[in-house]
Amino acid sequence: MTTVTTTPVAPAATAAADFHQRVIGDAAAAVRGLTVSLGRRLGLYRALAEHGPLTAAQLAERTGISERYAVEWLHAQLSAEYVERRQDAIGTDTYVLPAAHAAVLADPDAVTYAAGFFTALKALYATEDLLVEAYRTGDGVGWAEHDPALDTGMGSFFEPTYQHRLLSEWVPSLHDVPEKLAAGGTVADVGCGVGHTTLLIAEAFPHATVHGFDYSEEAITIARQLAEDAGLSDRVVFDVASADDYPGTGYDLVTFFNCLHDMGDPVAAAQHVRKSLDADGTWMLVESNVSPDDVDAGTPAARMFMALSAVMCLPVAVAQRGPHALGNHSGEQAFRAIATEAGFGRWRRATETPVNAVYEVRP
Ligand SMILES: C[S@@+](CC[C@H](N)C(=O)[O-])C[C@H]1O[C@@H](n2cnc3c(N)ncnc32)[C@H](O)[C@@H]1O
Numbered sequence: 562m563t564t565v566t567t568t569p570v571a572p573a574a575t576a577a578a579d580f581h582q583r584v585i586g587d588a589a590a591a592v593r594g595l596t597v598s599l600g601r602r603l604g605l606y607r608a609l610a611e612h613g614p615l616t617a618a619q620l621a622e623r624t625g626i627s628e629r630y631a632v633e634w635l636h637a638q639l640s641a642e643y644v645e646r647r648q649d650a651i652g653t654d655t656y657v658l659p660a661a662h663a664a665v666l667a668d669p670d671a672v673t674y675a676a677g678f679f680t681a682l683k684a685l686y687a688t689e690d691l692l693v694e695a696y697r698t699g700d701g702v703g704w705a706e707h708d709p710a711l712d713t714g715m716g717s718f719f720e721p722t723y724q725h726r727l728l729s730e731w732v733p734s735l736h737d738v739p740e741k742l743a744a745g746g747t748v749a750d751v752g753c754g755v756g757h758t759t760l761l762i763a764e765a766f767p768h769a770t771v772h773g774f775d776y777s778e779e780a781i782t783i784a785r786q787l788a789e790d791a792g793l794s795d796r797v798v799f800d801v802a803s804a805d806d807y808p809g810t811g812y813d814l815v816t817f818f819n820c821l822h823d824m825g826d827p828v829a830a831a832q833h834v835r836k837s838l839d840a841d842g843t844w845m846l847v848e849s850n851v852s853p854d855d856v857d858a859g860t861p862a863a864r865m866f867m868a869l870s871a872v873m874c875l876p877v878a879v880a881q882r883g884p885h886a887l888g889n890h891s892g893e894q895a896f897r898a899i900a901t902e903a904g905f906g907r908w909r910r911a912t913e914t915p916v917n918a919v920y921e922v923r924p
Pocket of ligand 1: 704757774776805818820824
């Protein structure tokens, strides 16, 4: 009788093989992000959502793309389990975007929409050489050193949350603010990016005077165009200005959405907010709801914020050469300390989502 001996696989080798698969999966997701951006820009997800099931030829015809590319793009979506494949009556492959996936990839009005972010990838990946240098020297990579796709992509990242929560939950959570704005208060939305929040506030409070400020010229150009498109350009003024010297005083509400941590001198910004606010005004500070304790939380939100901080938020803040470079997950205590140092006396966590914390800060 022959005895077959097998060499046991060392646990470390098995662990390495498993981890290898995990990292290959991450690499696949990193490349797939580009196919998501293409799918959004070319209207491929929308066509599947509205007209599916579609064959590759039908998808190509409806969206005006080459059929050969449609086949390859669909294979990438199929392998990612973003779309499903079925066969029609004569055995031809057709592709379906399930309704739950359409709410993430095809419907910009859904709270779960996430496809808009991926356009930021080209701006982020393009800074790799600058980041290598910055990591070695300790210098930063400024917002303006990125392609304007960063403004659009970051705007899209948070927009669904803003659309669904800002007016229904966040503004109402602030003492007195809805009443003041309904009666015609003044608002400064600082670090407004492409202005989604500015426009939402202006639209909801037609008697309020609303200003949007950002130090990115590209973002302000896009914001002005969006205001024009929304028919709001007579009521909303967008200007290029830094957080520590934007114009105006006596504001009833100053808002910072996901941007204080990007600033090199957040204390100077907070001091300027204090000066520009009415004595009874409110600073609405929205920041990530992620802290250093979440490094090993393993949630998609924590992973996303921590990755973004290493390649965008921290280098942007460092480039401003201020005394602080917070990173995007420095946590409530760090923000509260900045507000206190700037002379604010009242601090309240007004509301939160798994992704964002909304702070009400008052003199
Ligand atoms: C992550 S984006 C958030 C944009 C927008 N508030 C939103 O939530 O969609 C951060 C923004 O902060 C702006 N920013 C960074 N530092 C700034 C500063 N010192 N003054 C004004 N804006 C600044 C950037 O240009 C960028 O638009």
